[in-house]
Amino acid sequence: MEGYKTFLVFLVSTLLLGFLGVIFTLVWVLHWREGLGWDGGAAEFNWHPVLVTSGFIFIQGIAIIVYRLPWTWKCSKLLMKFIHSGLHLTALVFTIVALVAVFDFHNAKNIPNMYSLHSWIGLTVVILYALQLVLGVSVYLLPFAPNTLRAVLMPIHVYSGLLIFTTVIATALMGITEKLIFSLKEPPYSKMPPEAIFVNTFGLLILVFGGLVVWMVTTPAWKRPREQDIKTLSPTVFSPERTEEGSTVTEKSDVELNSEAARKRILKLDEAGQRSTM
């Protein structure tokens, strides 16, 4: 892999920020708020930020970059697809419980549901996430879809996945804003009590986490090589020293390149594959 050390720095930073985000939301609800519970009260609402941060943000982020881990390149693509979709399914389950928590809390307290922009975008993005998962599994995990359909849908799969992920981050930032305005009263949000500074910092953490995930998944040099390239590689290609040399995995055979038709086909495939590097 090209830029292996830089990749490691990004990976460690991403994991650290995501993990810190989860810790921050736990400290927020356990230290400054009413803790966690399932009683229709504030402690039940508190599952909402905790599960969204750990599932919809952290686990989804890991699911997005999991193909980029060079140690997994020796694993079969099928296994990686199971891991990718399994992580997304886990994130979806976390998110659905997070939604149940907030609807339960609203209903118990007679607070209207679905009035805020946060709720409009949030519910839309959860539905789109479920659709993305169903479509992804149907086309890429199950063995029925033809390769041409898979190739045609890949740019849309990648784009909509990243659109959903970045929208989740934006929705979380709106949720943080709402919650701080509603819950900080004495002193209010505008007086910047320690909780406000702590939770603002938490918002910055998840924003930077999102930025790192998108960088990692859109760096072409860190993309998982194609299956046929992996098969022709010696086992040592997966070691950092070998993979840092880089270009082997993106090369095509000389025979192919000597043919004009093959050349055009390769250029076309390269172009089509550009979005899938995202």
Next chain:
Amino acid sequence: MEGYKTFLVFLVSTLLLGFLGVIFTLVWVLHWREGLGWDGGAAEFNWHPVLVTSGFIFIQGIAIIVYRLPWTWKCSKLLMKFIHSGLHLTALVFTIVALVAVFDFHNAKNIPNMYSLHSWIGLTVVILYALQLVLGVSVYLLPFAPNTLRAVLMPIHVYSGLLIFTTVIATALMGITEKLIFSLKEPPYSKMPPEAIFVNTFGLLILVFGGLVVWMVTTPAWKRPREQDIKTLSPTVFSPERTEEGSTVTEKSDVELNSEAARKRILKLDEAGQRSTM
């Protein structure tokens, strides 16, 4: 250009949504709020959403996709760089006035500045936008930077540009949330008065606008061809009929492809160029 008709549909939808976004924010402040003025009161604050939407969102979005317009491919790259950076500079000026409006309003009303997550992320992203503009002009518009530096920095320029743009959209959604909570009192936001529905819809509009801009700028087939390719094209290549055939502009000479060294170089360039398709 490949997929010319699809490109046109996306372009018209993007422009329409961006324009609608500006109209929505004007209707919001002129019909439901206190109008526009420069008196330290609410009418001065109202310049903030109007200028952010028209400048930091709409004009910045146009600046991002301006290289993708096939009618501009016959214009020199230098002219296009002037237009790209000129639009970004215009957006920055709008945004600075938008910031002055909100600080002026806060100071006149003794409302604290810079306590919310919206303000933290918002000010950071304005500073990063100014830095991005200065760096972009220094490296790509002024004639001093060597080509190697330009190539090395291009993926970062493109990534940080899109990170800034998407963060601006997220920050605007937070700002809408804040403003609706603070200003809707009788009836409150939670009772969903018409203004709440109207402004929530405005939030959806700018979110979809952002999604369309990112799609347009990350579609490899819609990327502006490289200069040397443009020079070798007949003038008819810029017409929709000709450009729909597509692949001409991405082809390399046969001479280059027959050389093993050249082949590796091309593959390397293709890979490096993938981010710049974003």
